[in-house]
Amino acid sequence: MQDLAEFQSQYCSNLDIKRICSFDYELIDEKTFPLYHQSPRFLYIKKGKAKFKVDTELYEVGENCLLSILPWDCTEVVEVEEALQYEIIKYNYDVVANMLHSIIVDNLDETPILKKLEITPVITLNEDTKKEVETLFSKVKEEVGIESLLEEMEHKSYHEIFVCTLLAQLITIFCREIDDRRMIPKVLAELGDQRALILRYIYMHLSDKMTLDRLSKQFYMSKSSISKYILEKTGLSFNELLNEMRVTKTVNYLLYTDFTLEELASIVGYVDAAHISKVFASRMDDKIGNYRRTYGNALHVGKIKETKQEYRIIEYLLRNFAEDLTAQSVADKFQISLIELNKVLLSQVQKNFYDFLNLVRINKACEFLIETDMDITDIAIGVGYNTVKAFRRNFVQLRHMNPSEFRNNVHIQE
Incomplete structure (x- = not known):
């Protein structure tokens, strides 16, 4: 298995797994093997020059580049011209994402903040922004210490709030650079193998009862091809990988x-x-109850009741998409406002109500088109549309072809 990728630790810190953030210095002086990251991080390159691959794209990175790596991104340094010296901030994705969404209502016409980090993982800083980023990295270092020095920091009051605000500023700067200047290093290769996106897709949709059958329909590949790819890249079977990801996410929720x-x-x-x-118990060699009692709640995260309701809303839409749903009817059911409903959906699935409902309906329609001989009118009604015209319009918008073309041209790849 020459292409076997390594897994980076699920924790932000090996010194204290309850930390929501860590800081360190690192150096890369030769090409690396593919590495899947279970926790996100920012890399601020101080010196050096290399060709750095993030999932399917290859970038030329060097001094003053800032990289954002998300959970289950696969990275690889394929060539080193000058040794890369960089500062690295690792952070807990779920904590920071929940914090951001608790204070931000994304503009429904814009790409959600965390989605931007996924679309554009590398930027180059200008002189002004460079100073801001250096200041933020320095403040994080002062607050959490240097990981490799094994420092046990005495946290000041409001430590978690302070760290989260620093990370929020860093994410904001990253997104502003994308919006305002788009100073993005040159992509050195054409879009690569889309199978590289499979692992992140699995991680982001764990609550949807992930199966090989679902992945087969999503990526238009046979189940055996997906299983083989996962085994070649990770050394794990599909079910073993699922359990690895689920335990990682479970640990975050327990903490x-x-x-x-x-x-x-x-x-x-x-x-x-x-x-x-x-x-x-099998993965962690410890009973789940013992683990929670040992570590307790690392943070007294607020809005637990509201967070639980968010998952109930998503589950409701996934189960009832074929019904005559409106944003107002769903908001009324959960006794929230329309703004709160869209905020929940932007937080969890990066889409507003109608965009998410259409996506769920069209995905189900694709299954019917591939697997059955159902009439297109019956499919349209079966997934919740009142008219075939509305179904076709939304289908073309999401799949860039009409339903008939999809049925005739899209097949499961072996």
Whole structure:
């Protein structure tokens, strides 16, 4: 398995797994093997020059480049012209994402903030922005210490809030650079193998009861091809990879929320509490109850009730998409405003109500088109559209072809 990729640790810090952020210095002086990152990080390159691959794209990176790596991104340094010296900030994605969404209502006409980090992972800083980024990195270092020095920091009051605000500023700067200047290093290669996106897709959709059948329909590949790719890249079977990801996400929830095991099972895709307990014990060599008692809640994260409701809203839409749903009817059902409903959906799926509902409906329609001989009118009504015209319009918008063309041209790849 020459292409086998390594897994980076799920924790931000190996010194203290309860930390939501860590800082360190690192150096790369030769090409690396592919590496899947289970926790996100920012890399600020101080010196050097190299060709750096993030998932499917290859960038030329060097001094003053800032890289944003998200959970289950695969990175690889394919060539080093000058050794890369950089500062690195690792952080807990779920904590920071929840914090951002609790204070921000994204403009519905714009790409959500965290989605921008996924679309554009590398930027080059100008002189003004460089000073801002250096100041933020320095403040993070002062607050959390240097990981490789094994420093046990005495945290000041409001430590978590302060760290989160620093990370929020860093993310804001990154997004502003994308919006205002688009100072993005040259992409050195054409869009690569789209299979590289499979692992992140799995991680982002764990609560949807992920299966090989679902992946096959999403990526238009056979189940055996997907299984083979995952094994070649990770050394794990599909089910082993699922459990690895689910345990990673479970740990975050155990540390930062008071969700019950039944609620956790639904959120991360387990059958029930017994299932989550069995998998956790096997992977972590510890009972899930013991783990929670040992580490407790690392943070007293607020809005737990609201967070639970967010998952109930997503689950409701996924199960009832074929009904005659409107944004107002769903908001009324959960006793929230339309603004709050869209904020929930932007937080969880990066789409507003109608965009998400259309996506779910069209995805189901694609399954019918590939797997059945159902009439297109029946499919349109079956997935929740009142008219074929509305169905066709939304289908073309999302799939860039009409339903008939999709049925005739799209097949499962072996």
